[in-house]
Amino acid sequence: MMAMGNPLPASFEKSARLRAAPEFQAVFQQGLKSSGVFFRVYFLAKPPATGARLGLAVPKKAVPLAHTRNRLKRLCREYFRQHRSKPSGDYVLVAQSRARTADNRAVIDELHRLFSAINPPDNL
Numbered sequence: 001m002m003a004m005g006n007p008l009p010a011s012f013e014k015s016a017r018l019r020a021a022p023e024f025q026a027v028f029q030q031g032l033k034s035s036g037v038f039f040r041v042y043f044l045a046k047p048p049a050t051g052a053r054l055g056l057a058v059p060k061k062a063v064p065l066a067h068t069r070n071r072l073k074r075l076c077r078e079y080f081r082q083h084r085s086k087p088s089g090d091y092v093l094v095a096q097s098r099a100r101t102a103d104n105r106a107v108i109d110e111l112h113r114l115f116s117a118i119n120p121p122d123n124l
Contacts, residue, residue: 012054012077012078012080012081015051015053016051016052016053016054016080016081017053017054017055018053018054018055018090018091018092019055023053023055023090024055024057024092026044026090027042027043027044027055027090027091027092028042028092030044031043031044031090031092032044032118034114034117034118035096036110036113036114037096037098037102037110038095038096038098038099038102038106038107038110039076039093039094039095039096039099039110039111039114040093040094040096041091041092041093041094041114041115041118042091042092042094043087043089043090043091043118044089044090045087045088045089046088046089046090047088048088049088050088050089051088052080052084052086052087052088052089052090052091053089053090053091054076054077054080054091054092054093055090055091055092055093056073056076056077056092056093056095057092057093057094057095058072058073058094058095058099059094059095061097062095062096062097062099062100063095063097063099063100064100065100068100069095071104072095072099072102072107075104075107075108075111076093076107076111079108079111079112079115083112083115086115086118087118087119091115091118093111093114
């Protein structure tokens with residue numbers, strides 16, 4: 001039986017994820033960077049047909065407790081899934097040590113600020 005009411009799929013499909021190390025490296029080396037209090041976001045523009053993909057890096061050194069790392073990743077994936085109108089390209093979010101004490105509202109607010117600040121180049 002299907003749930004009624006929410007037209008978006010409840011999963012974060014594999015095509016919307018960065019998973020391989022070379023994909024992350026390309027974004028780190030060639031992408032734009034923007035920093036906030038809790039996260040650093042890297043963005044590498046891609047042609048519109050590829051859509052937006054997300055990679056997450058939440059290092060143990062910055063966020064030592066597993067349940068906190070998982071909470072942060074879950075919040076980031078859900079924000080990304082719900083805001084699909086982002087410019088096409090690859091995004092990598094890297095958690096900083098202050099993220100470990102952030103509440104959910106502060107994380108969501110920062111993600112909104114960081115993603116809103118990204119302006120892709122027009123030459124794609």
